Amino acid sequence: MAGTAVRGRLTWQVATVGSLTDETSSVRTIELEVPDWAGHRAGQHLDVRLTAEDGYSAERSYSIASAPGEAVLITVERLDDGEVSPYLTEELRPGDEIEIRGPIGGYFVWDGTDPAPVLLVAGGSGVVPFRSMLRHRERAGAAAPVRLLYSARSLPDVIYRAELDKQPGGVEVVYTLTRQQPPDWTGHRGRVDAALLGEVAWPADQLPASYVCGPTPFVEAVASSLVSLGYPAGQVRTERYGGAGGT
Amino acid sequence: MDALDGNAIGGLLREIFGAEMTTASATCATCGSTGRVAETVVYLQAPGAVMRCRVCGAVLMVVVRRAETNCVDLSGLAALEPPLQPAVC
Numbered sequence: 001m002a003g004t005a006v007r008g009r010l011t012w013q014v015a016t017v018g019s020l021t022d023e024t025s026s027v028r029t030i031e032l033e034v035p036d037w038a039g040h041r042a043g044q045h046l047d048v049r050l051t052a053e054d055g056y057s058a059e060r061s062y063s064i065a066s067a068p069g070e071a072v073l074i075t076v077e078r079l080d081d082g083e084v085s086p087y088l089t090e091e092l093r094p095g096d097e098i099e100i101r102g103p104i105g106g107y108f109v110w111d112g113t114d115p116a117p118v119l120l121v122a123g124g125s126g127v128v129p130f131r132s133m134l135r136h137r138e139r140a141g142a143a144a145p146v147r148l149l150y151s152a153r154s155l156p157d158v159i160y161r162a163e164l165d166k167q168p169g170g171v172e173v174v175y176t177l178t179r180q181q182p183p184d185w186t187g188h189r190g191r192v193d194a195a196l197l198g199e200v201a202w203p204a205d206q207l208p209a210s211y212v213c214g215p216t217p218f219v220e221a222v223a224s225s226l227v228s229l230g231y232p233a234g235q236v237r238t239e240r241y242g243g244a245g246g247t
Numbered sequence: 248m249d250a251l252d253g254n255a256i257g258g259l260l261r262e263i264f265g266a267e268m269t270t271a272s273a274t275c276a277t278c279g280s281t282g283r284v285a286e287t288v289v290y291l292q293a294p295g296a297v298m299r300c301r302v303c304g305a306v307l308m309v310v311v312r313r314a315e316t317n318c319v320d321l322s323g324l325a326a327l328e329p330p331l332q333p334a335v336c
Binding site for chain 1: 269
């Protein structure tokens with residue numbers, strides 16, 4: 001309700017669309033200019049609300065793709081049967097206005113102050129909050145070593161590939177391609193399983209911080225594999241995405 | 248649509264409770280287990296949002312929006328406690 005904002009309560013506000021960047025054939029990054037942005041933490045998300053002329057409205061959550069202190073970016077994967085993502089990835093133009101609220105979440109965040117090693121496991125567009133964390137690590141000069149294990153269908157489906165391929169020291173990015181690999185591919189193939197995690201994940205006795213993000217079945221499988229490797233069940237932070245995003 | 252988790256309704260819960268709630272502890276009134284709201288099972292395809300216990304599957308919370316009002320049923324929760332201090336990672 002306009003004019004009755006309560007402290008701590010989130011209100012919808014109008015954001016203006018800035019630059020648009022195509023990441024893959026079905027994924028687009030959208031810059032949002034938000035006049036009253038409170039500042040976000042790496043890993044948080046925001047809600048987008050689209051309202052049709054007849055009053056029907058739909059809300060979706062999108063992870064923030066930029067570091068704290070940077071312009072607000074969200075990265076959206078087009079789901080062919082989606083109500084919101086086709087509009088955001090195909091119709092939206094710079095200068096358009098959309099309703100958002102955020103930042104949201106205090107669980108799936110990494111502030112970079114803990115020097116413990118960090119394991120990030122991404123399925124498809126689940127890599128988005130990790131891009132915020134990696135950018136934050138670099139900007140904040142955080143010392144924690146990071147390993148990102150990223151499962152994608154094929155090399156052209158890898159989001160942020162150019163940026164991920166030139167990470168600074170202390171960050172290792174490992175890809176696994178599940179459906180299609182280039183002829184000269186020497187990396188991992190197939191889904192993330194306990195064997196691959198055993199190879200890539202920090203040993204549990206190093207007390208790593210761990211984050212898993214992707215479609216629900218991916219997250220469930222990875223989280224239970226990590227627990228089988230000795231990661232304490234309550235300490236694997238998980239965020240599940242809806243839709244049928246490819247991993 | 249798949250089952251999601253409590254992260255997906257972080258915005259809705261802030262709208263209702265006026266605070267960050269994904270790090271709150273939720274105690275199931277059916278089985279007594281306690282977990283973070285972020286780790287509960289959430290369905291959004293129902294008319295409204297339904298939160299279920301990850302251990303026993305019982306309904307913890309239902310939020311249905313009617314006109315401009317959120318109708319909130321918390322009868323499946325024995326306790327819902329926000330963290331005393333902001334979570335630091």
